[in-house]
Each structure stands twice: as structure tokens, then as C-alpha cells.
Amino acid sequence: QVQLVESGGGLVQAGGSLRLSCAASGRTFSTYALGWFRQAPGKEREFVAAINLNGAGTYYADSVKGRFTISRDNAKNTVYLQMNSLKPEDTAVYYCAARRIVVATTPKDYNYWGQGTQVTVSS
Numbered sequence: 001q002v003q004l005v006e007s008g009g010g011l012v013q014a015g016g017s018l019r020l021s022c023a024a025s026g027r028t029f030s031t032y033a034l035g036w037f038r039q040a041p042g043k044e045r046e047f048v049a050a051i052n053l054n055g056a057g058t059y060y061a062d063s064v065k066g067r068f069t070i071s072r073d074n075a076k077n078t079v080y081l082q083m084n085s086l087k088p089e090d091t092a093v094y095y096c097a098a099r100r101i102v103v104a105t106t107p108k109d110y111n112y113w114g115q116g117t118q119v120t121v122s123s
Contacts, residue, residue, distance in 0.1 A: 002026045002098050002112050009094060009117030012086055016121070020081040022096030022114055029077040030054075033103035035110060036070060036081045038092035038119075047105045048094070049081060059105055064090075086121045094119050 008020040020036070035050040049070035050059045058070050069082040079096055094117050097110035104110065 002029065002032060004096050004098060004112060004114035006094065006096050006114040006117040009119045011120045011122065014086060014088055014121055014123050016086050017082070017084045018086065018119060020083065020094055020096075020117060020119075022079045022081075024077045024079070024098065026077070030074040032098040032100060032112075034070075034072060034079040035097045035099075035104065036079075036094060037097060037107055037110075038090075038094045039116075040092040043092075045095070045107045047107070050103045050105055051079065052103045053101065057103065059103065083119070086119075088121045088123045090119060091121050092119060093117065 003025040004022050006022045036048040037045050038048050039045040047061050051070045051072050055072045067085045072079045096114045098112040099110045
């Protein structure tokens with residue numbers, strides 16, 4: 001089992017940057033594929049980015065490709081989401097999630113979730 005805690009959200013102007021972090025408990029972090037998802041008010045939770053066990057494989061939603069970068073540090077039990085060129089439509093609560101071994105891009109495939117961190121992008 002793994003527990004996840006996100007940090008790094010906040011208010012930023014359009015065009016700005018933020019880096020989200022998600023710290024995980026446990027000694028088996030390297031056996032979990034990780035994902036970032038977001039949920040805006042009145043909308044379903046949607047996929048943002050995912051990363052495989054060793055960080056060599058990354059996957060992105062079309063809406064963030066080229067602007068966001070997911071990475072992980074297995075020695076620190078942490079996954080990151082670097083967000084550049086932020087747009088007002090990126091405003092949402094951002095969640096990190098974990099599942100054993102195989103990376104996935106749908107929320108239902110993830111077993112463990114953090115509490116979320118709010119990102120607000122002003123125009």
C-alpha cells in the first residue's frame with residue numbers, strides 16, 4: 001500500500017509555471033506506475049500525464065503535451081509535474097495516483113490517490 005501527498009499548487013498568471021510534487025510513503029515506490037489527473041468544477045476527472053516504473057516511459061494528454069513534464073525520483077519517493085505556459089483552462093484540482101507495475105491513463109485503473117492540490121490560472 002502507498003500513501004500520496006501532493007504539494008505545489010497555487011495561483012499563477014497565464015503563461016506562468018508551477019511544479020507539483022507528490023510524495024509517497026512506503027518502501028516499494030519503484031514498483032508503482034504513477035499518474036497525474038485533474039478535475040475542474042462540474043467536470044469529470046481527466047488524465048494529464050503518467051510515468052512508468054523507471055521513468056523512461058512518459059505519457060501525456062494532448063492538451064498538455066509540450067507544456068507539462070512528468071518525472072520521478074525513486075530515491076526520494078516523489079513524482080513531479082512541471083507545468084509551463086499555463087492557461088486558464090488548466091485550472092483544476094490536480095491529483096497524483098499510483099498503481100502497481102503497469103502504467104495506465106484512466107482514473108479507474110488507479111488504486112491509490114492523493115488528496116489533491118488546487119491550481120488556479122488567471123487570465
